Amino acid sequence: MAEKVIAGYTVDVNEEGYLTNPAQWNKEIAVEIAKELGIELTERHWKVIEFLQEEFKQNGKLPTIRRINKVGGISTKELYELFPEGPLVKAAKVAGLSKPASCV
Template sequence: MPVTTIAGRDVHVDDEGFLTVYDEWDPDLARQLAAQIGLDLTDEHFKALTFLRADYVTQGETATLRRVSALGGIPTKELFSLFPKKPAKKMAYIAGLPKPHGCV
């Protein structure tokens, strides 16, 4: 497992930069990850990230965009606004979770 340094601390990542150790994530790291892809996180971003992380614990995999919208109560259009272009992939990256199945 590769290790990289983000915001002065070492974290385990896969070949694409997605975190591989669930417990290494925290909101400060999320802000750093978001900044790396040009996003400044708001409370609305954290609503989606919090849902993703809680859902991951119960489901064992990263939720799809449809699941976040349906069960997380965040309209798909809003997710595209918060995380432009590839929302599912960006949400997973910032939430410190594996890339969702079906994402390229």
């Protein structure tokens, strides 16, 4: 387990840079992680992030892209526009959650 300073906060991360303790996450950290990924967060990004976090709190795991479409009301096309080249991987990282199990 490694530590990293993001937005002035020391957080626990794994070898891929995902937070290992979601309780350490905050919006300032999200903005910095997004910048590292080349993403400037908008209201639509926050909708995805908040949905992921709520689903994780309720179910203990990340939702699938299909669930984000059906329950979250965010289309796959929009997910790819917001988080290009791997929307669930990038969105989870920005949201301070673990890497999706379905992604290698």
